[in-house]
Amino acid sequence: MMAVTDPAKRSKGISAFVVEKSDEGVSFGAPEKKLGIKGSPTREVYLDNVRVPADRMIGEEGTGFATAMKTLDHTRITIAAQALGIAQGALDYAKGYVKERKQFGKPIADFQGIQFMLADMAMKIEAARQLTYAAAAKSERGDADLTFQGAAAKCFASDVAMEVTTDAVQLLGGYGYTRDYPVERMMRDAKITQIYEGTNQVQRIVMARNLP
Structure with missing residues (x-):
């Protein structure tokens, strides 16, 4: 997941995190009804007050967009x-x-x-x-x-x-x-x-x- 960690830095204020399906607050919407590639399910991901530890960050803070x-x-x-x-x-x-x-x-x-x-x-x-x-x-x-x-x-x-x-x-x-x-x-x-x-x-x- 990408999250804004410093709004003042615009794209350089975005960081990347690993979020597990089993994390508290993570849920999914109903399957989308698509035109094609129906063998690949697509759903919205809902995050409700999800908290992840700092060691789940991918790379350095602010490098999410570049990644x-x-x-x-x-x-x-x-x-x-x-x-x-x-x-x-x-x-x-x-x-x-x-x-x-x-x-x-x-x-x-x-x-x-x-x-x-x-x-x-x-x-x-x-x-x-x-x-x-x-x-x-x-x-x-x-x-x-x-x-x-x-x-x-x-x-x-x-x-x-x-x-x-x-x-x-x-x-x-x-x-x-x-x-x-x-x-x-x-x-x-x-x-x-x-x-x-x-x-x-x-x-x-x-x-x-x-x-x-």
């Missing part, structure tokens, strides 16, 4: 990886479908319009993959440009995931809009990757401030 920002440099890459997996899954399913679905006497995979969509999806996914893998390597090494690269990977991969999953729904036609097929879930799951660990608008601010 959070440094952590995001690494965790944003995990969101890029999540988005990449969703996008690849959607492409894989759509490829199989268009080879089986026939219209006008032949698989719709033979139509140039379909082929162009698949080619664009695959191209963007591969670009996202390379950016994500490069950022992951920088995270392992602790490179100086990690802040930019982590934000870029998260932003690009999640935008690609949203676009690719939407195209996958389109390729399945009416079936894509039903829950009998998995691509509608992939599209809903992809949306959160553009939002958490900082919205993609925030990622662009981060990148602009850390241009290599």
Whole structure:
């Protein structure tokens, strides 16, 4: 948890603490009803006069905000990886479908319009993959440009995931809009990757401030 320990110091007055679920005064709200990632439960955390000992502080007092920002440099890459997996899954399913679905006497995979969509999806996914893998390597090494690269990977991969999953729904036609097929879930799951660990608008601010 982050808590203000010195209001006069603004962001430098924020400290990080370990708070245990079993601590007195800690409780949780009802599960949120979300658009996607329903396999990951989300609840509000309530703190009612919770007291923690001083040795639960992470790092020095006033370093909580800096710790959070440094952590995001690494965790944003995990969101890029999540988005990449969703996008690849959607492409894989759509490829199989268009080879089986026939219209006008032949698989719709033979139509140039379909082929162009698949080619664009695959191209963007591969670009996202390379950016994500490069950022992951920088995270392992602790490179100086990690802040930019982590934000870029998260932003690009999640935008690609949203676009690719939407195209996958389109390729399945009416079936894509039903829950009998998995691509509608992939599209809903992809949306959160553009939002958490900082919205993609925030990622662009981060990148602009850390241009290599």
